[in-house]
Amino acid sequence: MVENPTHRSEHTAAESVSAVISVNDLAKHFREVAAVDGVSFSVRPGETVALLGGNGAGKTTTISMLLGLLKPTRGSIRLFGLDLARYRHKVLGRMNFSSPYVDLPHRLTLRQNLMVFAKLYGLADARARIAELAKALELDALLDRRVGSLSAGQKTRGALAKALINRPELLLLDEPTASLDPDTADWVRHYLERYQQETRCAILLASHNMGEVERLAGQVLMLRQGKIVDSGSPDDLLFRYSRQNLEEVFLDIARDRRAAGEVAPGKPNRGESSHSEERA
Amino acid sequence: MMRFSFGRVGAMCLRHFYVLKGSWPRLVEMAYWPTMQMIIWGFFSTFLYQNSTWLAGAFGVLLAAVMLWDVLFRGQLGFSLSFLEELWARNLANLYCSPLTPSEHVASLFIMALIRALIGVVPAMLLAIPFYHFSIFGLGLPLGAFFFNLILMGCSMGMIVTAMILRFGLAAENLAWFIVFLLAPVSAVYYPVSILPGWLQVVAHLLPSSHVFEGMRAQMFDHVFRWDLFLAALGLNLVYLLIGLGSYLWSFSRARSLGLLLQVGE
Numbered sequence: 001m002v003e004n005p006t007h008r009s010e011h012t013a014a015e016s017v018s019a020v021i022s023v024n025d026l027a028k029h030f031r032e033v034a035a036v037d038g039v040s041f042s043v044r045p046g047e048t049v050a051l052l053g054g055n056g057a058g059k060t061t062t063i064s065m066l067l068g069l070l071k072p073t074r075g076s077i078r079l080f081g082l083d084l085a086r087y088r089h090k091v092l093g094r095m096n097f098s099s100p101y102v103d104l105p106h107r108l109t110l111r112q113n114l115m116v117f118a119k120l121y122g123l124a125d126a127r128a129r130i131a132e133l134a135k136a137l138e139l140d141a142l143l144d145r146r147v148g149s150l151s152a153g154q155k156t157r158g159a160l161a162k163a164l165i166n167r168p169e170l171l172l173l174d175e176p177t178a179s180l181d182p183d184t185a186d187w188v189r190h191y192l193e194r195y196q197q198e199t200r201c202a203i204l205l206a207s208h209n210m211g212e213v214e215r216l217a218g219q220v221l222m223l224r225q226g227k228i229v230d231s232g233s234p235d236d237l238l239f240r241y242s243r244q245n246l247e248e249v250f251l252d253i254a255r256d257r258r259a260a261g262e263v264a265p266g267k268p269n270r271g272e273s274s275h276s277e278e279r280a
Numbered sequence: 281m282m283r284f285s286f287g288r289v290g291a292m293c294l295r296h297f298y299v300l301k302g303s304w305p306r307l308v309e310m311a312y313w314p315t316m317q318m319i320i321w322g323f324f325s326t327f328l329y330q331n332s333t334w335l336a337g338a339f340g341v342l343l344a345a346v347m348l349w350d351v352l353f354r355g356q357l358g359f360s361l362s363f364l365e366e367l368w369a370r371n372l373a374n375l376y377c378s379p380l381t382p383s384e385h386v387a388s389l390f391i392m393a394l395i396r397a398l399i400g401v402v403p404a405m406l407l408a409i410p411f412y413h414f415s416i417f418g419l420g421l422p423l424g425a426f427f428f429n430l431i432l433m434g435c436s437m438g439m440i441v442t443a444m445i446l447r448f449g450l451a452a453e454n455l456a457w458f459i460v461f462l463l464a465p466v467s468a469v470y471y472p473v474s475i476l477p478g479w480l481q482v483v484a485h486l487l488p489s490s491h492v493f494e495g496m497r498a499q500m501f502d503h504v505f506r507w508d509l510f511l512a513a514l515g516l517n518l519v520y521l522l523i524g525l526g527s528y529l530w531s532f533s534r535a536r537s538l539g540l541l542l543q544v545g546e
Contacts, residue, residue: 030539061539067377069541071533093379101542105295105369112298119291120378146302162374 019044019078020170020202021066026075027226028061035061037226038075043219045169046200050213052246053223054254059206060101061226063172066204067097079170093121098163099174100156106148110139110158113147114165121166133161137191153184160188164195174206189215210246220246222253229253284387288380292388293395296362300399310396314350314404321346322412340414341500342470345493347408347416349469350401351427352489353460355434356441358396359389360456363442367450373542382532386439386525393435419496422505426492429510432517433488434460439524443531446540468493488513488520 019042028036036058043049051059064070066077068088077084079091104113111130118126134140137157142150147158156177163171176192177185189212196203207213213220214234222230222237230237230253234246241249300307325342328335335341366372375385409415416423441459444452466480467489473481484490491513498506535541 028539060542064539064542067373069373069376069536070539071536089379089381092377095377097374097377099373101370102373103370104374105299105365105371107302107369108295108298109302112295116291116295116298117374117378119294120288120375120380122285122287122379 018081020047020080021049021204022078022081023062023066024076024078026062026065026077027073028058028065028070029073034226036065036072039221039223039226039228040075041221041228041231043170043202043204045202046196047219048196048203048205048217049219049221050217051204051206051221051223052208052210052213052250054208054250056225057223058226059223060099060174062223063097063099063174063204063206066172067095068092093166094168095170095172096163096166096168097172097174098159098176100159100178101174102159104147104155104158104162107146109144109146110150110161111143113158114143114161117162117165123166129165129167130161133164137161152179153181156180156184156188160191167199169199169201171201171203173203175208176205177207177209177212185209185212192216210250214246222250224253224256284381285379285384288384289387289391292375292380292385293391296365296388296392296395299365307399310354310400311403314347314354314400315407317346317350318343318404318408319411322408322414326412340408340412340416340418341497343408343412343414344416344419344496344500345469347401347405348426348430348492348496349464349467350404351397352430352434352467354397354400355393355431356437356460357434357456358400359393359435359438360441360445361396362389362392363438364445364450364453364456367445367453376541382529386528389438389442390435393438394431397431397434419499422495422499425505425510426496429488429492429513429517433492433513433520436517436520436524439521439528443524443527446528446531446535449540449543463487463489466490472497485512486516488516491516 021041021043023042024040026036026039027034035056039058039062041049051057051062053059061070065072066079066084068084080094082091084091104110108116114130114133115126118129123129130143134143137160139154139157139161142154142158147155150158156179160176163173171192173192177188180188192203193216195201203216205213205216218233220231220234220237221228232240237246237249238244241252243249243252321342325335325339328342329339366375405416419426437459441452441455444455466476466484467487468476468484469489473484473490473494476484491509495506495509495513498504498509
């Protein structure tokens, strides 16, 4: 769910508590460059929200701030109703993350890696949890192999096992299927859908893969130059941009065609006003 | 405020134990250099023992110095390399988006520095007994005091090195190998502090290591444990530990501001 920046003050405490993620006017500046510039949104339990945008749009920066790896220049982040700046280590145990830009140590076997992270997250049933994940993610045969010897697809499944080791209530996924073949990517998406149905885990997903976003996300935040320039469900966006798929919507936004009047906007749908005019 | 968790410290030690367990060449390498040093200095000591009145006073003084110097070097290196492992593995973001706190990470690096130093120097200490009939363990309890102060100093330096690596990235990684050697001339490892020029003696007295090596010589030549030197080394170590920890926490905070935790790596 995206909050209109003009109505930030209406961001009630009740909303913050019920939302897993509640971000208000979040910004990150690297000197004069605004990597993220006044972003506000929230994610509820069981919801999947996708951050969609080109390279340098601010997706990874937003995720890094949500993980506490990067300090915001301004704005607030509340996770599970708690202020991340104050309760960082309290909330980190309830969430997890996976990204192709971050590896598991190659010299350790997958089982050793998972054991280390299980202990970091304070799991009492580490062995049972590893066995459970190995079965669910079809990793049994790979557990005692060094991570460095695994294929890209196997590493991704291993990284997903690490991301799920603590039964997270919030999962932050940065390009979860990057560099995977279509079959493995489809398998990963299917697993994520099933996991979410079973656990009502909230997922924030950053991706370039439009098919993935259309399939997984209930809500899409379109980012350009650090700002949310439009948002809505995949169906809403397709309708409003009169497009057949999200890739075309993405290109319209990335190339700013709508502002240039090249795209005839559809009617706002489902009671939502068109955010693009407000935000662009 | 997050509670300090020994469980998470243990998890980090387990991660490094797996690395060591899975690589016997690494274990051999850790013990190789201290052993080679011990052999060379052993022959040199034997030669000097027959030709030097100073060394005749205590045959093993150079051997003990070289072994204790390795405690400092291996301690610092062990601390820094255990941290560098995370950078080489691009694992830092995984660790710091878990509930692991910087102090728990630092505590695990302390433990790994101690373990790596022991793996490095204990074989050399043991081999010196049959090779040269010299046992550093003959120093008794004072050996523990010297070891303790040197490992503390190694860890303080390790924290300063990791702070610089965190701030400047892997470009600063070579510091891990050479920073201790900057201090070697003024640590008075093989000669008394009084040999140094006056202004360098002042510098030497600001280092815990010079007090340890002076204390070691007092123990070996005069069979006296110099509490004043031990306490001076301990006091200085506390100052350096605070500086080291402060540097690490400052660098960590800067890394979070600049987005370096995700970027540092190969």
